[in-house]
Amino acid sequence: MELDERKRKIMQAIVDDYITTAEPVGSRSIARKFEMGISSATIRNEMADLEQMGYLAQPHTSAGRIPSDKGYRLYVDSLMNQYKMTVDEIARIKSALEFNVNKMENIIERIAGAVSDITQYTTMITKPRSNKVYVKKIDIVLIDSSGLLLVVITNEGLVKNQIFRFDAAKLNDEFVNKLSNALNSAFVGLTLDEIDTDCLGQIADALSADAQMIAPVINFILEKIYHLDDSDIYVNAATALLNYPEYSDLDRVRELLGFLENKYNLRSVIAEDDDNAKNNKLNIVIGRENKCYQLHDCSIITSNYSAGNKVLGTIGIIGPKRMNYARVVASLDNISKYVNKILQEIYFDNERE
Amino acid sequence: MELDERKRKIMQAIVDDYITTAEPVGSRSIARKFEMGISSATIRNEMADLEQMGYLAQPHTSAGRIPSDKGYRLYVDSLMNQYKMTVDEIARIKSALEFNVNKMENIIERIAGAVSDITQYTTMITKPRSNKVYVKKIDIVLIDSSGLLLVVITNEGLVKNQIFRFDAAKLNDEFVNKLSNALNSAFVGLTLDEIDTDCLGQIADALSADAQMIAPVINFILEKIYHLDDSDIYVNAATALLNYPEYSDLDRVRELLGFLENKYNLRSVIAEDDDNAKNNKLNIVIGRENKCYQLHDCSIITSNYSAGNKVLGTIGIIGPKRMNYARVVASLDNISKYVNKILQEIYFDNERE
DNA sequence: TGTTAGCACTCGATGGTGTTGAGTGCTAAC
DNA sequence: GTTAGCACTCAACACCATCGAGTGCTAACA
Numbered sequence: 055m056e057l058d059e060r061k062r063k064i065m066q067a068i069v070d071d072y073i074t075t076a077e078p079v080g081s082r083s084i085a086r087k088f089e090m091g092i093s094s095a096t097i098r099n100e101m102a103d104l105e106q107m108g109y110l111a112q113p114h115t116s117a118g119r120i121p122s123d124k125g126y127r128l129y130v131d132s133l134m135n136q137y138k139m140t141v142d143e144i145a146r147i148k149s150a151l152e153f154n155v156n157k158m159e160n161i162i163e164r165i166a167g168a169v170s171d172i173t174q175y176t177t178m179i180t181k182p183r184s185n186k187v188y189v190k191k192i193d194i195v196l197i198d199s200s201g202l203l204l205v206v207i208t209n210e211g212l213v214k215n216q217i218f219r220f221d222a223a224k225l226n227d228e229f230v231n232k233l234s235n236a237l238n239s240a241f242v243g244l245t246l247d248e249i250d251t252d253c254l255g256q257i258a259d260a261l262s263a264d265a266q267m268i269a270p271v272i273n274f275i276l277e278k279i280y281h282l283d284d285s286d287i288y289v290n291a292a293t294a295l296l297n298y299p300e301y302s303d304l305d306r307v308r309e310l311l312g313f314l315e316n317k318y319n320l321r322s323v324i325a326e327d328d329d330n331a332k333n334n335k336l337n338i339v340i341g342r343e344n345k346c347y348q349l350h351d352c353s354i355i356t357s358n359y360s361a362g363n364k365v366l367g368t369i370g371i372i373g374p375k376r377m378n379y380a381r382v383v384a385s386l387d388n389i390s391k392y393v394n395k396i397l398q399e400i401y402f403d404n405e406r407e
Numbered sequence: 408m409e410l411d412e413r414k415r416k417i418m419q420a421i422v423d424d425y426i427t428t429a430e431p432v433g434s435r436s437i438a439r440k441f442e443m444g445i446s447s448a449t450i451r452n453e454m455a456d457l458e459q460m461g462y463l464a465q466p467h468t469s470a471g472r473i474p475s476d477k478g479y480r481l482y483v484d485s486l487m488n489q490y491k492m493t494v495d496e497i498a499r500i501k502s503a504l505e506f507n508v509n510k511m512e513n514i515i516e517r518i519a520g521a522v523s524d525i526t527q528y529t530t531m532i533t534k535p536r537s538n539k540v541y542v543k544k545i546d547i548v549l550i551d552s553s554g555l556l557l558v559v560i561t562n563e564g565l566v567k568n569q570i571f572r573f574d575a576a577k578l579n580d581e582f583v584n585k586l587s588n589a590l591n592s593a594f595v596g597l598t599l600d601e602i603d604t605d606c607l608g609q610i611a612d613a614l615s616a617d618a619q620m621i622a623p624v625i626n627f628i629l630e631k632i633y634h635l636d637d638s639d640i641y642v643n644a645a646t647a648l649l650n651y652p653e654y655s656d657l658d659r660v661r662e663l664l665g666f667l668e669n670k671y672n673l674r675s676v677i678a679e680d681d682d683n684a685k686n687n688k689l690n691i692v693i694g695r696e697n698k699c700y701q702l703h704d705c706s707i708i709t710s711n712y713s714a715g716n717k718v719l720g721t722i723g724i725i726g727p728k729r730m731n732y733a734r735v736v737a738s739l740d741n742i743s744k745y746v747n748k749i750l751q752e753i754y755f756d757n758e759r760e
Numbered sequence: 761t762g763t764t765a766g767c768a769c770t771c772g773a774t775g776g777t778g779t780t781g782a783g784t785g786c787t788a789a790c
Numbered sequence: 791g792t793t794a795g796c797a798c799t800c801a802a803c804a805c806c807a808t809c810g811a812g813t814g815c816t817a818a819c820a
Contacts, residue, residue, distance in 0.1 A: 080812050095764050098813070116770045116812050157563040210510040292645075293668055296661040304657060308649040311664075315646055433783050448793050451784070469783050469799045 055103055063090060064100050065109055066133040069121050073376050076299050078118030123341040123375070126353070130338050130379050137380035139388060147172055147385070151392050158182060161400065163288060165359070165369070165393055170291035172389065173382050175373035178320055179359075181286035182366040182401075188245045192275070194234045199224050206275060216274055220267055233268060241275065287320045300351060300374045313348040314372075323349065324356060324368050336383055341375045353377050357386045361397035408460055416443060417453050418462055419486040422474050426729050429652050431471030476694040476728070479706070483691050483732050490733035492741060500525055500738070504745050511535060514753065516641060518712070518722070518746055523644035525742065526735050528726035531673055532712075534639035535719040535754075541598045545628070547587045552577050559628060569627055573620055586621060594628065640673045653704060653727045666701040667725075676702065677709060677721050689736055694728045706730050710739045714750035 067088040071079045081098040090097075101119055104110045109125035112118075121129065150168035155161055159181060166179040193205040200223055205215040240257050257272060292314050295301050301310065313319050323346065339354045349372070356370040369389075371382060420441040424432045434454055438447040454472055457463045462478035465471075474482065503521035508514055512534060519532040546558040553576055558568040593610050610625060645667050648654050654663065666672050676699065692707045702725070709723040722742075724735060 078812085082812075093764055094812095095766095096762085099763085102814080112813090114771060115814095116772075116810095118812065154560075154566040155564045160563070207507075210508070210513075291668060293661055293664040296657065296664070302657055304649065304655055304660075307657070307660075308646055311646040311649070315644065431783085435783075446793050447783095448795095449791085452792090455785080465784085467800060468785095469781095469801075471783065 055107055057107070061100055061104060062133060064097060065104060065125065065128065068110065068119060069125065069129040069133065072120055073378055076376055078113055078120050080118035123343065126340045126375055130340065134380045137384040139384050143172070144388065147388055147392060151389070151396060163290070166288055166290035169369060169371060169389060170294055172385050173371050174294060175371045175377065175382065176292050176294045176314070177290045178324060178370040178372065179288050179290070180324060180367035181288060188243055189241045192234065192237045192241060194230050194237070196225060196227060196230045199226070202230060204271060204274065218271060223267060237275070287317050287324070289314055289320065295373065298374045300376065306351070309348055313346065319346065322346070323354065324370055336386060338379065351375060355382055355386065357390060359390055359393050359397070361394060361401035366397065366401070408456055410460070414453055414457060415486060417450060418457060418478065418481065421463065421472060422478065422482040422486065425473055426731055429729055431466055431473050433471035476696065479693045479728055483693065487733045490737040492737050496525070497741065500741055500745060504742070504749060516643070519641055519643035522722060522724060522742060523647055525738050526724050527647060528724040528730065528735065529645050529647045529667070530643045531677060531723040531725065532641050532643070533677060533720035534641060541596055542594045545587065545590045545594060547583050549578060549580060549583045552579070555583060557624060557627065571624060576620060590628070640670050640677070642667055642673065648726065651727045653729065659704070662701055666699065672699065675699070676707065677723055689739060691732065704728060708735055708739065710743060712743055712746050712750070714747060714754035719750065719754070
């Protein structure tokens with residue numbers, strides 16, 4: 055079956071309507087509200103087709119249709135109209151971002167507050183990665199002839215550790231010493247920004263004989279160091295979600311809000327979008343496209359924020375799948391612009407935080 | 408009517424029962440569970456008395472009784488048994504507070520996490536006041552002959568301002584200059600810890616003629632400066648509240664969680680207890696004893712935490728009025744002990760944050 | 761061949777009704 | 791002062807009829 059122009063029109067009308075009403079959309083109301091010169095019966099036929107194609111779903115036999123995840127995806131990718139912000143809205147953004155604070159942490163919270171205010175959805179924001187975190191020490195403890203424990207300590211006392219097993223190997227104190235020296239001289243004192251995969255080569259050189267074996271160790275360190283300041287993520291207006299009828303079931307709410315309280319979870323939500331985010335583009339994840347089942351009834355829109363050309367972090371908003379995508383996208387675009395301007399002024403003469 | 412020993416026993420039994428079941432307590436179940444050698448009818452009579460005295464309330468005619476705020480207060484002040492922590496629980500506290508972090512901010516979050524874990528209630532914690540905040544500048548703007556605007560700016564860009572009106576006064580540029588100079592030379596550069604009421608005298612000397620008039624100005628500055636870093640308060644496990652049946656109404660939940668999301672609100676909740684907290688004692692606020700109506704169905708227990716003899720901040724837990732007071736009190740006491748030990752080690756050789 | 765009117769059918773939502781059971785207050789007897 | 795007994799109250803629950811929005815299907819129409 056083909057998705058012709060009329061089907062697309064109907065699809066758009068259904069999603070638009072559902073976004074505003076949160077009620078299953080019937081054929082009659084579509085025929086009435088969006089005069090397309092066809093009767094409800096015709097629309098009914100088309101809707102049956104759209105359901106068969108997977109764009110729509112029916113909560114129960116005698117109800118209207120609601121968009122499926124696939125339907126939302128279609129809408130977001132090619133149906134929705136660009137949202138034109140009103141002068142009022144733009145003024146609101148501007149005024150929400152006018153504040154007299156220059157401590158980075160507070161600024162970030164204010165930005166998140168502004169985003170929640172304007173979008174009316176829950177906002178997550180990662181704080182700019184502090185470039186003061188550096189590796190202080192790497193400890194290696196020999197457990198037995200085939201296992202060792204690796205501990206990474208930073209100046210802030212953060213510790214990540216992991217046990218490694220090398221089944222075929224015969225580890226001994228001498229090797230551990232060698233490895234320890236190599237790792238410490240390669241990494242200690244480096245800030246997060248300075249560490250990259252080049253270090254791998256350096257160490258491989260120093261330990262050429264065992265290069266293959268230590269690769270996972272190095273990867274662990276790189277991986278962990280890169281995420282050392284994971285915890286710096288902030289959620290604003292988590293309860294904004296409670297204003298939407300889809301979250302009227304207390305058990306669900308508990309699960310969802312509980313999920314959002316955990317910074318580890320948030321990190322993985324935002325990290326998921328890293329690739330797209332790197333292109334400085336907005337990223338939209340709808341319903342079951344999310345990896346975490348707790349978010350299967352949510353959509354998430356993420357966007358980078360930066361100062362000048364330097365990407366500092368990610369802003370994400372989370373709301374019901376039925377969210378006003380067009381408006382949020384427009385808002386985030388607009389907000390990013392102002393935020394960039396603000397941060398540019400502050401960030402480059404004030405890197406205290 | 409007198410509150411004799413038997414009434415107290417019954418009262419205690421009712422509160423104990425209600426705390427565990429969250430169901431209105433009937434005379435029969437009291438007679439059964441707590442063998443006191445009297446029949447349910449007698450208890451019924453006593454309960455009627457207790458209700459008349461205001462210690463109990465009845466949700467509706469044919470239901471059992473629940474404690475009123477006054478009843479809880481009686482229970483907390485003189486009825487409840489001391490809770491003896493099990494070895495297991497103490498072990499859990501110890502292990503929850505074992506972590507390898509020495510950045511103050513993270514430690515605070517971990518402590519809050521531990522408290523929520525152990526008490527199963529929502530935790531609020533104020534971060535230690537940073538002693539790096541100092542007054543950068545005080546601006547005074549003459550509005551008209553009887554009004555001036557005062558602006559306090561700190562190194563972190565925080566700003567507090569207020570308009571003052573002196574109806575009888577004839578303000579002019581000269582006076583404003585004098586005042587501005589006096590205030591700036593008295594306060595600029597001082598960190599929060601260094602500012603105290605002594606400064607008042609200093610300024611009064613400089614402006615002896617107008618001492619009386621500027622008193623409110625000085626008070627405003629002292630007050631505001633003292634609360635400059637208000638925002639550093641952190642909530643953990645807000646959704647823990649959702650696990651208690653008294654918060655099964657979505658509207659209430661929205662209101663309560665919304666309230667807790669606002670740091671300004673939290674500050675006032677914790678500040679309310681300042682006096683008691685200063686004596687380093689636990690403070691319990693029950694139901695309508697709270698000033699904020701949003702907390703009328705909650706009880707709050709606050710306690711200070713310190714490093715050595717230096718009080719650093721306040722921990723508060725918030726839960727239903729029906730909370731397990733005895734257990735929470737015992738837990739907080741215990742936790743404070745360990746926290747003190749931990750912070751003492753860290754705080755005095757590491758005041759970075 | 762696509763569109764439309766008409767109609768029977770489905771099913772959640774709503775509201776009224778009867779039953780149940782926990783718990784009370786009152787009275788009279790111990 | 792205490793207790794047994796009893797009538798009474800009321801939320802909770804299950805049951806049932808009604809209502810209406812919306813559907814799918816069929817037959818007629820352009």
